[in-house]
Amino acid sequence: MSRRSTGLIGTWAEIQRQQRRQEEARQRAQVQHQREQERRQRAAERAAARSQREQQAAYRQQREADARRRTEELDARVEVLKNLLKAGCDAPAFTPAALARPERVEPFAPGRLGVPVPMPDPNAYQPQPQGGWGFGANRQAQEQARARYEHDWRAAQAAEAQRQHRLALYHQQYQQWADEQLAAIRRHNAGIEGLTAALQRGEPESVVEYFTAALYSSQGWPQGLPRQVSASFDSAARQLVLNWELPGYAVVPEVSLVRYMPGADRDKEVQRSAVERRTLYRDVLAQCVLLALHDVFAADRFGVLDSVVLNGFVDDTDPATGHGAQVFLATVMAPRADFARLNLTQVSAPDCLVDGLRGQLSDRPERRTQVRPGRLPGEAGGSVVSHGDGEEPDLYEMDPLEFEELVADLFRAMGMQAVTTERSGDGGVDVDALDPDPIRGGKIVVQAKRYRSTVPPSAVRDLYGTVQDVGANKGVLITTSAFGPGSHAFANGKPLTLIAGTELVDLLSRHGLNGRLGGTPERQEAAAHLDADQNGGLDSGLDAELNDTSVLGLTWTGDVGLDVCALVCQGNRVLSEDQFVFFNNPRTADGTVRMMPAVSPDKAAVWVRFEQLPPQADRLVLVAAVDPEVDPDADLSGFSDARIRLSDPSGTAIDELDVSDGRPGETALVLGSFRRRANGDWSFVTGGKGYPGGLVDLVEEYGIEVA
Structure with a gap:
């Protein structure tokens, strides 16, 4: 029978057993901890890989969707070209009645001036009873309340009298404008009646004016096709002779479809075959000629024409002289009886033009192979009338009064009432406009400035003061030049609209008015294409350098609506106003910093090519x-848990940077800045400075003039 050892040896043995058990327990705990760490690391790696795959998948889906959208747009353009003649024949024919204007003007809409000033309520001025018999403190309180009431009543009466005075002046101005509008409408309609009578008599000038107007105003042509026409009328032969501009070869898209290549992270454009493009272009030219003939004959409600000669041309440059020249690609003499037998919705346009009407169509129009016109307008006798020949007025050179009248015409074409002001005492207002819309409408004051340099912020500030002084609903500043970030920052959140020169030209064009910003229309169009190439999304230059592009994606919690901006600076001063990237200036001039659509989970994104920033730039500030x-x-108290996610364009994460939370009372915040180190590397420094005055206060501190 065994027994437990006692004494010193037994004690020592028990200690050894305890130590072994403790060591084994420690080793087991260490192994368990190591396994748990490895498990967590594997889980984190799987989550990171899953997040990266999801981001890459979202980016790829977006790029593939963009490629599909571009392809669909190309297909839609081609479909419009193929059905040009059929769609044009379905459009309503031009008639003399289309030239008449209804004798009505927009009703008087005083806006806020029509709301009486509320008078103070005497019951609101009764003092609280203090007890007693109306002496002492009670009587004094009653007298003070009565004094306050009388003071407020007199102030309200004065404000109401001023409102009624301004309302009467505004109504008088409206009545004068309405009378002028009605008189102009009646003169216009009387002229239409005279034109119709002269047209029925076959007077050459009236015939030419009417049918060129029919062509120029036809609703059957898609946007973007030219409308240049020259015409004369041979009254003896009852023949109208036209030169009609045809679209250039670029009207047929060179690209047939777009595919996204994920391996190279770029779009691949598949070129349309030369045979397909040439065939379609020739078909489009024939359709344009037939549609122009259709518009002319459909507008002839009085049987004035027996035939029409139409010569189709494109604008080109004579290589010998360098001057513009007309290259004729089609010509036809169409008798009315022959044309009336055609079913234009079912014909093959080239066969109809060449075989059905015995006209001529260039075999190689893309090479500008010419045909010989049968008869030109100058050979038909009488004067030649031209429309849409590119002689738009140069807005830079226009007389100031004419420029203001053109701006007033634009507002009238947009459905508003507008009159130019007198040159003296106009208070800085060039055009008074009245928007009849019951919700967003009201009085609008307009300033029109023919500038060549950037409009200073002081002009925007002065317009805002005028809006407040005259009680207008909105102020509009129109210029032939442009606005800097300071002007946009001041106008942000105020009832102001800024319209730069390029926007003005686009508005004029969309509402049937003419105007250009210097140079010839051809050069303008080339400049517009160049500008579009330079300012588009991912142009070829940027696409080739995607590996050098960093994506700064900003995310935060909270529902506050934010504008994220970037400033390219030297120290604490922005290099220039165009180096301030924000909602109205989405890219720097060199394209190194761009605002881009954010990909979830980001709420805003800035793409930066740090290595291409100007040499003098030593920091990029995000705000x-x-x-x-x-x-x-709102303020920035709802801006929290903010982070900048640094990645490449494919969505591969590089780093994540924490930025400061917002604070109550502040409406703008410096998130941080990327700073260039001596060795050329860039490091991030967290910001945190807030501004109660919003973006205006912030950008002024960085040297941008706002007011």
Whole structure:
């Protein structure tokens, strides 16, 4: 029978057993901890890989969707070209009645001036009873309340009298404008009646004026096709002779479809075959000739024409002289009886033009192979009338009064009432406009400035003062030049609209008016294409350098609406106004910093090519400001858990940078800045400085003039 050892040896043995058990327990715990760490690391790696795959998948889906959208747009353009003649024949024919204007003007809409000033309520001025018999403190309180009431009543009466005075002046101005509008409408309609009578008599000038107007105003042509026409009328032969501009070879898209190549992270454009493009272009030219003939004969409600000669040309440059020249690609003499027998919706346009009407169509129009016109307008006798020949007025050279009248015409074409002001005592207002819309309408004051240099912020500030002085609903500043970030920052959140020169030309064109910003229309179009290439999304230059592009994606919690901006600086001063990238200037001039659509989970994104920033730039400052149009009463107290996710364009994460939370009372915040180190590397420094005055205060500190 065994027994437990006692004494010193037994004690020592028990200690050894305890130590072994403790060591084994420690080793087991260490192994368990190591396994748990490995498990967590594997889980984190799987989550990171899953997040990266999801981001890459979202980026790829977006690029593939963009490629499909571009392909669909190309297909839609080609479909429009193929059905040009059929769609044009379905459009309503031009008639003399289309030239008449209804004798009505927009009703008087005083806006806020039509609302009487509320008078103070005497009951709101009764003092609280203090007890007693109306002596002492009670009587004094009653007298003070009566004095306050009388003071407020007199102030309200004065404000109401001023409102009625301004309302009467505004109504008088409206009545004068309405009378002028009605008189102009009646003169116009009387002229239409005279034109119709002269047209029925076959007077050459009236015939030419009417049918060129029919061509120029036809609703059957898609946007973007030229409308240049020259015409004369041979009254003896009852023949109209036209030169009609045809679209250039570029009207047929060179690209047939777009595919996204994920391996190279770029779009691949598949070129349309030369045979397909040439065949379609020739078909389009024939359709344009037939549609122009259709518009002319359909507009002839009085049987004035027996035949029409139409010569189709494109504008080109004579290589010998360098001057513009007309290259004729089609010509036809169409008798009315022969044309009336055609079913234009079913014909093959080239066969119809060449075989059915015995006309001529260039065999190689893409090479400008010419045909010989049968008869030119100058050979038909009488004067030649031209429309849409590119002689738009140069807005830079226009007389100031004519420029203001053109701006007033634009507002009238947009459905508003507008009159130019007198040159003296106009208070800085060039055009008074009245928008009849019951919700967004009201009085609008307009300033028109023919500038060549950037409009200073002081002009925007002065317009805002005028809006407040005259009680207008909105102020509009129109210029032939452009606005800097300072002007846009001041106008943000205020009832101001800024229209730069390029926007003005586009508005004029869309509402049937003419105007250009210097140079010839051809050079303008080339400049517009160049500008589009330079300012588009991922142009070829940027696409080739995607590996050098960093994506700064910003995310935060909270529902506050924010504008995220970037400033390219030297020290604490922005290099120039165009180096301030924000909602109205989405890219720097060199394209090194761009605002781009954010990919979830980011709420905003800035793409930067750090290595291509100007040599003098030593920091890129990121800021966030409350959007006053989305959240006019918000501050940055709802801006928290903000991070900048640094990645490449494919979505591969590089780093994540924490930035400061917002604070109550502040509406703009410096998130942080990327700073160039001596060795050329860039490091991030967290910001945190807030501004109660919003983006205006912030950018002024960095040297941008706002007001």
